[in-house]
Amino acid sequence: MQCGAPANALRETSMSNIEMILTILVAVIAGAALVQLIILIALFVAARKGMKLAGQYATEMKEQVGPVLEHSKVVLQSTREVLQTTKDLIARLEPKLETAAANIAEVTRIASEEAKKFEESADEITDRVRRKVARVDAMTNEALNGVERVGHILNQAVTIPVRQVSGIMAAVKAVVETLRAPAPPRDRRPR
Numbered sequence: 326m327q328c329g330a331p332a333n334a335l336r337e338t339s340m341s342n343i344e345m346i347l348t349i350l351v352a353v354i355a356g357a358a359l360v361q362l363i364i365l366i367a368l369f370v371a372a373r374k375g376m377k378l379a380g381q382y383a384t385e386m387k388e389q390v391g392p393v394l395e396h397s398k399v400v401l402q403s404t405r406e407v408l409q410t411t412k413d414l415i416a417r418l419e420p421k422l423e424t425a426a427a428n429i430a431e432v433t434r435i436a437s438e439e440a441k442k443f444e445e446s447a448d449e450i451t452d453r454v455r456r457k458v459a460r461v462d463a464m465t466n467e468a469l470n471g472v473e474r475v476g477h478i479l480n481q482a483v484t485i486p487v488r489q490v491s492g493i494m495a496a497v498k499a500v501v502e503t504l505r506a507p508a509p510p511r512d513r514r515p516r
Contacts, residue, residue: 343501350490357483364479368472375468379461390454397447404440408433 411433 339504340501343497346497347494350494354487354490357486361479361483365476368475372468372472376465379465383458383461386454386457390450393450394447397443397450401440401443401447404436404443408436408440411436 411429415429415433
């Protein structure tokens with residue numbers, strides 16, 4: 326019986342140590358999960374701000390470019406109307422004013438070139454707006470992809486150590502259960 330008393334005391338001491346270790350490991354895992362949650366929330370807030378800024382930037386661009394496009398359309402339409410009126414005038418006055426017709430043809434040519442310039446300007450502005458929108462879209466996609474990559478990395482950074490700790494804990498538990506199991510009875514028959 327005396328030999329059994331120190332063994333029981335040793336088992337009780339090692340059990341309380343194992344429970345302490347298990348408690349500490351659970352606290353470490355919970356802390357790691359909390360840190361990951363805080364980082365993911367911070368990344369979400371940053372991505373949300375980035376998307377909001379991108380939306381504001383696109384709205385500003387639209388507000389600035391929209392009036393210019395509308396004005397260009399009005400000028401283009403009025404230029405077309407002037408061209409049509411000029412052609413009609415030339416058709417009526419051609420028999421009487423051959424020299425004036427040559428001058429008016431020159432004015433028509435210049436007006437046509439200006440209309441083309443206005444049209445090219447409108448096309449260029451439209452292309453710039455498209456490029457800016459594509460750029461904002463690309464930046465938003467990059468930000469979201471970055472958030473996704475960081476989340477994946479953080480998930481792996483926490484999951485792998487948790488699995489390792491779980492494996493160690495299972496091994497420790499198996500050893501403790503083996504030590505706690507009663508020793509098999511000895512056969513006391515003489516040989």
